[in-house]
Amino acid sequence: MEDTIQIAIVGLGVIGGSFAWALKEQEDFPVKLMGIDRDGRTLDQALAAGVIDQGELVNREILQQADLVIITLYPDDLIAFVKGHRDSFKAGAIVTDVTGVKGGVVEEVVAILPEEVDFIFGHPMAGRESQGFAYADKTVFDQANYLLTPRPANKPENVHFLTQLLTALGFKSVRQVDYQTHDRMVAYVSQLCHILAISLINSDQAGQETADFMGDSYRDLTRIANINAPLWQQLFLHNKEALLRAMANFQDQFDLLKKALEDEDQASLMTLLEEGAKRRLALEKMDFKVQNN
Amino acid sequence: MEDTIQIAIVGLGVIGGSFAWALKEQEDFPVKLMGIDRDGRTLDQALAAGVIDQGELVNREILQQADLVIITLYPDDLIAFVKGHRDSFKAGAIVTDVTGVKGGVVEEVVAILPEEVDFIFGHPMAGRESQGFAYADKTVFDQANYLLTPRPANKPENVHFLTQLLTALGFKSVRQVDYQTHDRMVAYVSQLCHILAISLINSDQAGQETADFMGDSYRDLTRIANINAPLWQQLFLHNKEALLRAMANFQDQFDLLKKALEDEDQASLMTLLEEGAKRRLALEKMDFKVQNN
Numbered sequence: 001m002e003d004t005i006q007i008a009i010v011g012l013g014v015i016g017g018s019f020a021w022a023l024k025e026q027e028d029f030p031v032k033l034m035g036i037d038r039d040g041r042t043l044d045q046a047l048a049a050g051v052i053d054q055g056e057l058v059n060r061e062i063l064q065q066a067d068l069v070i071i072t073l074y075p076d077d078l079i080a081f082v083k084g085h086r087d088s089f090k091a092g093a094i095v096t097d098v099t100g101v102k103g104g105v106v107e108e109v110v111a112i113l114p115e116e117v118d119f120i121f122g123h124p125m126a127g128r129e130s131q132g133f134a135y136a137d138k139t140v141f142d143q144a145n146y147l148l149t150p151r152p153a154n155k156p157e158n159v160h161f162l163t164q165l166l167t168a169l170g171f172k173s174v175r176q177v178d179y180q181t182h183d184r185m186v187a188y189v190s191q192l193c194h195i196l197a198i199s200l201i202n203s204d205q206a207g208q209e210t211a212d213f214m215g216d217s218y219r220d221l222t223r224i225a226n227i228n229a230p231l232w233q234q235l236f237l238h239n240k241e242a243l244l245r246a247m248a249n250f251q252d253q254f255d256l257l258k259k260a261l262e263d264e265d266q267a268s269l270m271t272l273l274e275e276g277a278k279r280r281l282a283l284e285k286m287d288f289k290v291q292n293n
Numbered sequence: 294m295e296d297t298i299q300i301a302i303v304g305l306g307v308i309g310g311s312f313a314w315a316l317k318e319q320e321d322f323p324v325k326l327m328g329i330d331r332d333g334r335t336l337d338q339a340l341a342a343g344v345i346d347q348g349e350l351v352n353r354e355i356l357q358q359a360d361l362v363i364i365t366l367y368p369d370d371l372i373a374f375v376k377g378h379r380d381s382f383k384a385g386a387i388v389t390d391v392t393g394v395k396g397g398v399v400e401e402v403v404a405i406l407p408e409e410v411d412f413i414f415g416h417p418m419a420g421r422e423s424q425g426f427a428y429a430d431k432t433v434f435d436q437a438n439y440l441l442t443p444r445p446a447n448k449p450e451n452v453h454f455l456t457q458l459l460t461a462l463g464f465k466s467v468r469q470v471d472y473q474t475h476d477r478m479v480a481y482v483s484q485l486c487h488i489l490a491i492s493l494i495n496s497d498q499a500g501q502e503t504a505d506f507m508g509d510s511y512r513d514l515t516r517i518a519n520i521n522a523p524l525w526q527q528l529f530l531h532n533k534e535a536l537l538r539a540m541a542n543f544q545d546q547f548d549l550l551k552k553a554l555e556d557e558d559q560a561s562l563m564t565l566l567e568e569g570a571k572r573r574l575a576l577e578k579m580d581f582k583v584q585n586n
Binding site: 125175181184185186188189190192193194195196197198199200201202203204205206208209210211212213214215217218219220221222223224225226227228229230232233236237240243244246247249250251252253254256257258261262264266269270272273274275276277279280281283284286287 | 508570
C-alpha cells in the first residue's frame with residue numbers, strides 16, 4: 001500500500017456517491033478518489049463537486065491504478081463488470097462490493113477472479129429511498145452496521161485494513177459473518193418483509209377507500225412497497241433458496257392463524273397472539289441494548 | 294335532552310377514561326359524567342381526579358339516569374353487558390360503543406335491545422398501546438377519525454347530536470359508513486396487518502441474531518405484533534368472514550410472487566414489484582391530501 005491510497009468507485013449512484021463523499025471527508029487515511037460511471041453527467045457533477053479527482057465512462061486506466069476498488073453496481077452488473085475487467089485490476093488490489101445478497105454472487109465472481117486480486121465481499125446496512133449521485137451524502141453511513149463476508153482466501157491484513165477504513169467512514173460496527181448466515185438473515189429480516197409489503201398492497205381491493213380508512217399499521221407495513229423493482233428483482237433471484245425458505249416459514253405461521261380462525265379456536269388464537277407479543281417485547285429489549293451500546 | 298347531559302361511561306380503561314377526560318374538558322356541552330367499572334381502584338382514581346361525579350362497580354342507578362351511554366368494553370363483554378342491562382337503560386337513551394368490528398356485534402346487540410333505546414354503533418380510529426385508566430388522556434382523540442355505522446332504526450337527530458359531541462372532543466372527522474364496508478376495510482387495513490406482523494415474528498428461526506441483523510423494515514413490520522391478545526382474539530373472531538377474505542386476497546398475491554421466484558420469472562417479478570411501488574406512491578399522494586385537509 002502506498003502512502004496515498006488510490007481508490008476507484010465503480011458506479012456513482014446514491015451508495016457509490018456516498019462512499020466518495022465519506023472517503024473525501026474522513027481524515028484517517030490519505031486517499032485519491034477516482035470514479036467510473038456510465039453516465040457522463042454524473043461524472044461531471046462528481047468532478048465539479050471536487051469529490052473525485054478523475055472520472056471515466058469506461059475504464060481506461062483507473063482500475064490499473066487502484067489499490068482499492070469499491071463496486072456499487074446491482075448484482076447482475078457487478079458480475080458482468082468483473083467478467084469484463086478481470087485483467088484490468090492492479091496486482092494485489094483489494095476489491096469489494098455492496099451487494100445485498102452474497103451466495104450466488106460470491107460463487108460467480110470468485111470463479112472468474114484472478115488469483116492476485118483480493119475480493120472481500122461486503123454489505124452496508126444503509127441506504128436511501130432516492131436514487132442517484134444527487135442524493136449521495138456521507139451521513140447515509142452514520143451509525144449504520146456493515147457486514148463483511150470474508151472467504152478463507154482473503155488476506156487477514158486486507159480484511160483488517162478494510163475494516164479500519166469503513167470505521168473511519170462513520171459505520172457503527174463492521175461485523176464479519178459467513179455468507180450463508182448473511183443470506184439467511186437478509187432473506188428473513190429484509191427480503192421477506194418486502195415480499196409481505198408488496199403482497200399486502202397488491203391485494204388491495206378497495207382503492208381510494210383504503211387511504212381514508214388506513215391508520216399507522218397499514219402505513220408502516222406498506223412503506224417498503226415503494227421498491228426499486230429492477231434492483232430487488234435481482235436481489236430476490238440471487239437469494240432464491242433462502243428467500244423461499246423464509247416464505248415457507250412465514251406461510252406455516254400464517255396457516256396456523258388461518259386454521260385457528262376458521263375453527264374459531266380461541267385457545268390456539270390466544271396462544272399464537274401471545275407468542276407474537278412476547279417475541280416483539282423480547283426484540284424491543286434486545287434492540288434497546290443494541291442501540292445503547 | 295335536558296340542559297345538562299347525563300353521560301354514563303361503561304369501562305374506564307384507556308379509551309373509556311379518555312372519553313371521560315375529553316368530555317370533562319370540552320366546553321360545548323354541559324355534562325354530568327358517571328362511570329361504571331368492575332375495578333374499584335379505577336373508580337377511586339377517576340373520582341379522585343374529579344373526572345367523574347359518580348361511580349359504580351355494578352350498575353345500580355347510573356344507567357337509569359343516563360341520556361347517553363358510552364360502552365367501551367371488549368366485544369364479548371359488550372354483548373354480555375347489553376344482555377344483562379337491557380331493562381336498565383333510560384327510555385330514549387342513546388347508547389354507543391367503540392368496538393373495532395361491527396357485523397357480528399351489531400346483530401347480536403340489536404336482537405336483544407329494547408325498542409326505546411337508540412344504539413348508534415361507532416369506532417374511534419385511535420388508541421394507545423398501553424392499557425388502563427392511568428394512560429387515559431384526551432389527546433388520544435386529537436385529529437383522529439371516527440366512524441359511525443348508523444342503522445335505519447337510528448333517529449337522525451340522535452346521530453346528529455352524537456356527531457356534534459364527538460367533534461367537540463377533538464376528532465378530526467366523524468364519518469358515516471355502512472357496517473359491511475367498515476368491517477371489510479378494517480379486516481384489510483388493520484386486522485390483516487396484525488396477522489402479518491404476528492406470522493412474521495412467529496416465523497423467526499434465528500432468535501438473538503434477528504436483533505443484530507434487523508433494520509427499519511423488520512422493526513416497522515413487527516411493531517404491531519405487540520398485540521393485546523385477549524382483545525384481538527375477539528376482534529378477529531367477530532370479523533371472521535371478512536378477515537378470511539382479506540387473508541385469501543393476500544395469499545393470492547403472495548403466491549404470485551412465490552411462483553415468479555420459483556420459476557425465476559424476471560418479467561413477472563418486475564411486474565409485481567412495479568405494481569406494488571406504483572400503488573404505494575398513489576397511496577402516499579392520497580395520504581398527503583387526507584393529512585392536509
